[in-house]
Amino acid sequence: MRYLKARDWNLDLAEKLLRGTVEWRKTYKPSLIDCRWCHEKPGFHSLRQIGFDELGRPVLYCCFAQATVHKYSIEDAVAHCAYTFESAIGSMAPNVHSWVLVLDCSGMTLPACSPKLGYGVTQILANHYPEQLGQVLCVNHNALFEGVWKAIKAFLHPNTASKMRLVRGKRKVKDAFEKFFPPELSEWLNEEVLLNRKKPLIPSQQFFWRKPEVHPHDPRGCPSYVAEYLDCRKENHRIHPNIVDELKGRICQAITIEREEAPYDADSSDDGESEIVGKIPIKDEFQIPSGASQITM
Structure with missing residues (x-):
């Protein structure tokens, strides 16, 4: 059910997602990882x-x-x-x-x-x-x-x-x-x-x-x-x-x-977005890879 909901009830996409998880669990073994x-x-x-x-x-x-x-x-x-x-x-x-x-x-x-x-x-x-x-x-x-x-x-x-x-x-x-x-x-x-x-x-x-x-x-x-x-x-x-x-x-x-x-004081009581955001450079090594796809959780 979770996989269907995550793919807007599209059966084919949900099946593909589930098969991917099955394969990942076989190879990565998350339940055993430390x-x-x-x-x-x-x-x-x-x-x-x-x-x-x-x-x-x-x-x-x-x-x-x-x-x-x-x-x-x-x-x-x-x-x-x-x-x-x-x-x-x-x-x-x-x-x-x-x-x-x-x-x-x-x-x-x-x-x-x-x-x-x-x-x-x-x-x-x-x-x-x-x-x-x-x-x-x-x-x-x-x-x-x-x-x-x-x-x-x-x-x-x-x-x-x-x-x-x-x-x-x-x-x-x-x-x-x-x-x-x-x-x-x-x-x-x-x-x-x-x-x-x-x-x-x-x-x-x-x-x-x-x-x-x-x-x-x-x-x-x-x-x-x-x-x-x-x-x-x-x-x-x-x-x-x-x-x-x-x-x-x-x-x-x-x-x-x-x-x-x-580079910002987090003690501020302002819940809005700071103007400093646009002034903080993010190096290429920290950027999301080009061609990245949309994520649904």
């Missing part, structure tokens, strides 16, 4: 599941400021996303078929979220996880992200683009969390976002895969998620690779590196 980048360098990716929304959909959270690197390739991004998506699917109740992504742009840099990278990851979503991205809530977006979003949006079906909500400003972000998530998760997200805006990050936020020793906020996820999925491991749900390593006592110390800051 993120070697995170194992080799803890915190390489910050994307992780942190709870569920009011509809029971898994909620994923990603913050650029927490990552220990600031440049990604399509290969490592797709691997970590596939790992996380498969994990989210494993935590879904029988009547749930999609997930929600909260994208925290604090600390974002162009190499970490370029149009080319975004398009590559979006292709995987569209081709092999159609209709499973329920909503994206992008908070603290800056002028750099707005430029990237404009580039990617041009290739998205209007229905797909409508799933993205951009929210900026402490009050508006807090209101959005309260609107879309249950109280426990809303409170967790609000605290997580506020802590991730601090410079420098406090240790418990830098090492987000660790259970905090002093600070009351647990960056691994909201209390009910931690209790059900981290304290009591479930066979069909794979948590963030570094949380796995930490729980098994085999993680090494993460290395702090220089982070390239985005």
Whole structure:
């Protein structure tokens, strides 16, 4: 049904899409993939599941400021996303078929979220996880992200683009969390976002895969998620690779590196698009390839 809906109920196109996914799953084996980048360098990716929304959909959270690197390739991004998506699917109740992504742009840099990278990851979503991205809530977006979003949006079906909500400003972000998530998760997200805006990050936020020793906020996820999925491991749900390593006592110390800051202050309460967007040059290496096709998720 998801494949039919993704192709506007065209049976031939839906069949082609489904056959492509079957072949991809045979060769890529997403249900077995692991993120070697995170194992080799803890915190390489910050994307992780942190709870569920009011509809029971898994909620994923990603913050650029927490990552220990600031440049990604399509290969490592797709691997970590596939790992996380498969994990989210494993935590879904029988009547749930999609997930929600909260994208925290604090600390974002162009190499970490370029149009080319975004398009590559979006292709995987569209081709092999159609209709499973329920909503994206992008908070603290800056002028750099707005430029990237404009580039990617041009290739998205209007229905797909409508799933993205951009929210900026402490009050508006807090209101959005309260609107879309249950109280426990809303409170967790609000605290997580506020802590991730601090410079420098406090240790418990830098090492987000660790259970905090002093600070009351647990960056691994909201209390009910931690209790059900981290304290009591479930066979069909794979948590963030570094949380796995930490729980098994085999993680090494993460290395702090220089982070390239985005050329715009994301603390602005203005939810409109910044005039700075047009002044930010995007190098060819970060651009979406010419001849790229439209994407429907």
